[in-house]
Amino acid sequence: MANQAHENHHEPHVLPLPVYYGIFGALLGLTILTYAVSFVGLPESLALGVAMLVASTKAALVAGVFMHLIWDEKLNILVLAVSVLAMLLFFGVTLMDEMSRGLILPEEGTLFKQNEDAALKEAANPPPAEPGAAQAGGKGAKLKAAAGSGEGSAAAPAAAAAPAAGSGEGSAAAPAAGSGSGSR
């Protein structure tokens, strides 16, 4: 028959209270663990990995027990699995692109250094009528005191060998870019 719904779900499936308290205790413990690990000073990628591992465990506990997924229809588990899979594909492929832009040509993977494109910022400021925009230029300039507004946005990055009209100013800006983090 097409509808399993006729058959199942006659009586509610009730879990004993200690299960709930036990899961809550485990969640608290894992929270304390991840909080404590953040003070250890692990290298960044390792810290990210550990934090994600702990968070995934917590998520599995909440989804499995609090959301009753372990005892639920298989279909509902499938829904969650498919949506998480779609999300991971989205992350994976987009990140793969962002990380491999400079694979063939290094300059293609280079975002403009923040100080080099101050002129770009000036040029692209939205019309003053827009709220919030009017302040943008001023405080931007104040924060990035190192930036000279004259540096040409047309200048090629140091990586690109091509000399450009503004190359003089461009390379002058390059040391300041040490604080910026344009490249991958």
Place this chain on the structure above:
Amino acid sequence: MSATTIDHSPSHAAGEHGHHDNYLVAKKGISSWIWTVDHKRLGIMYLAAVILFFIVGGLAAIAVRTELMNPTKDIMDADAYNRMFTLHGAVMVFLVIIPSIPASLGNFVLPLMLGAKDVAFPKLNLASFWVYVLGAAFFIATLVTGGVDTGWTFYTPYSIKTSSSATIALLGAFILGFSSIFTGINFLVTIHKMRAPGLTWDRLPLFVWALYATALMQVLATPVLAITLGLLVLERTIHIGIFDPVYGGDPVLFQHFFWFYSHPAVYIMIVPGFGMISELITVHSRKGIFGYKPIAISSVAIAFIGFLVWGHHLFVSSQSALAGSIFSFLTFAVAVPTAIKVFSWIATLYKGSIQYTTPMVYALSFLFLFSIGGLTGLFLGSLSVDVHLTDTYFVIAHFHYVMMGGTIIAFIGGVHHWWHKFTGKNYNEKIGVIAAIIIFVGFNVTFFTQFIFGSQGMPRRYWSYLEQYHTGHMISTYGSYLLAVGLFLALFNLLASLRNKGVAPERWRGVSLEWETATPPIEHNFESIPVVTAGPYDFPEVRAARTGNGH
């Protein structure tokens, strides 16, 4: 899928003499329509809205083509032109093609095909319709506030900087997204939980399979569009910088976000068309479908692989070569199930009893046009050829062959196919066929020309162009006028039938469940829940062949 019994359904299911009124007259007054939770009335309301917006988008297209008749200014300046092609694209994509088959035909037919009294969540269905109207109202509002000039793709950073009223259009598309998600959830639950007894997965009409694959994509992809457009609205209002290079954001990231939705959206648009064609070809040639399982499964396969090919819109956009290559590979992978479908439809005609009804003429012209659309996709999927062709009229022609030659033609065919079921009236068959042929000819004149001057290098979204493309544009414009004539003729033919009195006799009779109820259907669809004992295409003619006693 074949059933051994010929006792197709209980006789009392077809309640021709029941004491229930049909859905059109069961309740009276405007408010009984506005607040209706009846999936059939909602389907009709969607149908009316979709046709209305198709006319709006179509008139915009005529205006665009007229302007392009000559390389110089014909009827509008560059700014007006940019707003006009954006209007055409946005209205056609968001208001017409996406809801066309699923929300209007699907809404009406799906519960009937499943033998259910309604969709799983009727109130959500109603909400979905009014959310659609609200989103459409935002789109219409942009007309009053001066239009939008970003193109329907809203590429950053132009969409951040433009002074046109893009914010309103973005909010409109954001809202429409939720309408689409609600419909998708509703359909998935309905198909999973509300099938009539005996209606197993391998007895579902292929239209239902197609709607299932579509709904899956609507639920999984549309939320990404919603968050993208939401971020873009914030980008325009408070400049949050995610897509804006001025603040270190990445404009190409927007394209990833956008196409992660919009490529599956292309399949959201075409897969229901596939389902529609499966119904038309079988019913009007009285044949079971050739290869039920491959067609059903390829719908779902296309839905899944469709999530992995979005980057083929970004081959020249500074996407990495690695990503581009992977996307190209997967794009070719999605071509295989599509090819299988087309082969199967053609094979279905073999040893059929083909009647040249209006819906069948649309189905055959779909096969012709969609084949061209699919094959030209191979040019665009090949990395090096795409470099030359992308962003030219070749792409315009390609997606019109798929979206219009595919989805819209299937949609019009479907409306003719079920018009009698919807209204109880028969339209003029001769005029219907003539209109279908005019549309077919006009379409090819308009868009095949564009393959040629597109290959020659004519870029898209150009208000004026170099002299060498003049002849092509002129032919294309004349073709579009012919196309418009055909479309209006088809519409008038359908509307004229509404003036006939009484319920006309049925001219073709399928064997899936929607044909088992009264015409027009009663308010709760079935007098009693039918029990299914055979597949969806087990026509008497097929059974006659099987038992060998065909006369």
Place this chain on the structure above:
Amino acid sequence: MSSATNAHDDAHGQAHHKFHQHHFLTMAQQASSAKFGMWLFLGQEVLFFSGLFMAYFVFRALYPETWLHSAEYLSKTMGGINTVVLLYSSLTMALAVRSAQLSDKKGLIINLIQTIVCAFIFMVVKYFEYSAKFDHGFLPGALYHGHEFIPGRPELFFTVYFTMTGLHGIHVVAGIGVLFWILKRAIRGDFDSTYYIPVENVGLYWHLVDLVWIFLFPLLYLVR
């Protein structure tokens, strides 16, 4: 092959329930459909949030120094308190569903009230965190005017911070709304062991809000 039976009045002899909708054959079918629909909605929520997580990962990869330094200005303590508050509310929500399953009206009401109180505490803590960011000029994008030097693109970090926690906050506020609705119905006595699917669905929604926070907390506050 089954023969043609009339399924119309074939409702397993169940009495017609007050909340039984006519287009479902049985209460069990209705409950199962509603729950499947809710899960699909949650699946769509996962993808909805994924856009912002995507932005987080991309910009973290493009501006690693910014991420390392900007996170210093978020309070681990406040984030930690909110984590515990949300986890506790998740527990009370799960217990509320359990009470409904056992037809325990009093337990249901008490657990729902506890959940709502936790949601309010969460929003109050969030308010203090946000006002601290506003005072220091740590605002998204063009609004950013922080005085402390943070390398790279701090405005992007705070864009990601505000959009992620903001969208999550909107979900918490919406959650408070539906919790009040379900509380009202619980007081009216709508729910018992034969009909508790609205409680269960609101519970699923509330747990998802918790799930999102479980990932937000380490990503934004802890990993530096």
Place this chain on the structure above:
Amino acid sequence: MKTPLLADGSAATFWLPEAASTFAADHDYLYYLIFWISTFFFVVMMGAMAYFMVKYRRRKQGEATSDIHGNTKLEIAWSVLPTLILGVFFVLGFRGFIDTLTPPANTLNINVTAQQWAWSFTYPNGGNDSILVVPVGKPVKLTMSSVDVLHSFFVPAFRAKRDVVPGRYTVLWFQSDKLGEYDVLCTEYCGTSHSLMMSKVKVVSQEEYDAHLKGLTGCQDGQSLAECGGVAFKRNGCNSCHSVDGSKLVGPSLKGVYGTEQPIVGGPAVIADEQYIRESVMNPMAKIVAGYPAAMPAYAGRINEEQMGALVEYIRSIK
């Protein structure tokens, strides 16, 4: 790979424009390969359809049809065959794509700046021009960036296209062995005058190229300062937004503007003197003339002092 389907490997055909770059032949080969294979399959499919349409048209209501549900061998065949053919297309396309992305060593490097709605090419000696002049038979590498929105650099005759993205560099290379003049088009929608954002690429002999390069920096001998400014005006694409005959384009016309009073958004009117013109070129956002959009990019760092002086002189001369 030569292309056997073209009479001459480089002349324009019905489908494709003239081919003038080294990788155009490879591109055209694959294009025609896909074209003919597609045509073949299309004819077979439509032929079968037309045959069935005639052979199996309905002769009698209710005539028996057939109980065919599939044919496993046939279905496997028509799954595998397309897969193999598509695999070939992918591999050929991939190879061609990598070629267009990988410039050889020893390229001539030219920087491209795109803005609404003009192209600007910066040569190795620092000279700017609004058209691209390249020596014949030499690989050229363009390092491109945009100052405002997305653009796309497209030369149909070279089969070369690449988006130009603000905030990033993109690279496109080509080599042309054919003297001539080819169209440069913008193919990423960029606003009002998107369709007018065209330029030319001239493939010339090495000597002509060298001479052209020399003429780009500063003013020529015997040229008046105003004339020199007029040339700079065109080369920097100023004329795409500012007319010199009084007609209104995106920006104000410069006819007779020198020395007149200009209304400014959110501030007092200013006299259009030399100081104001300099500021307007270098930092246009400082004072926007009322009634016009704030659309002009900054030229600071892109125009040298000599050109700036000549520009002022030119604007003064437009009466």
